[in-house]
Amino acid sequence: MKSGTSVHVHLPSELGYEKVAMSTAASMAALMGFSKDRIEDLKTAVAEACINAIEHGNNLNDSLTVGVVLSTSDDQLEVKVIDDGAGIRSNPVAPDIDRKVHGEEDPRGMGMFLIQALVDExxxxxxxxxxxxxxxxxxxxxxxQ
Structure with a gap:
């Protein structure tokens, strides 16, 4: 795949459509030569980002869409997931896994931390x-390569 390629996808704000973005990202990464493990990491990160956009950014409002822009350069794939929400106040902090496991905190809310662990930026x-x-x-x- 040549550098500078850009693909735009618009998803309904309905859970399940994140799979379209996952498949698109996986296809582009495969064409670029990414390993299967890296592609799986990317798919998980893209799914989490899309689910967050659908649930929290667009509040599951089916009149809104989530935009996904995938752009290539020589050595990287950039994915932007765009929603109609106000955004978060700051970059996420690592969750307290022990407190979550012991039921002292909501077991959800690990998506952003997971995203950070799976991608380079x-x-x-x-x-x-x-x-x-x-x-x-x-x-x-x-x-x-």
Whole structure:
């Protein structure tokens, strides 16, 4: 796949449609030469970002869409997931796993932490409606090339 390729996907704000973004990201990563393990990491991160956008950004409002923009360069794939929410106040902090396991905290709320663990770069950008987004970058490893 040549550098500078960009693909835009618009998803309904309905759970299940994150799979469309996952498949698109996986296809692009495979064309770029990413390993199967890296592609699985990317798929999970993209799914989590889309689910967060659908649930929290767009509040499951089926009149709103989630935008996904996938862009290639020579050695990386960038994915932006854009929603109509107000965005988060700051980048996420690691959850207290022990407290979650022992039922002292809500077991949910680990998606952003998971995203950070799976990709090379993850940034959350707050903006006006339709402009808040998470930016994910996964880099092509030397072993992948």
């Amino acid at each position: 993850a940034e959350w950008h707050k903006g006006p409606p339709g402009k808040s987004f998470v930016r994910l970058v996964i880099k092509l490893d030397k072993e992948d």
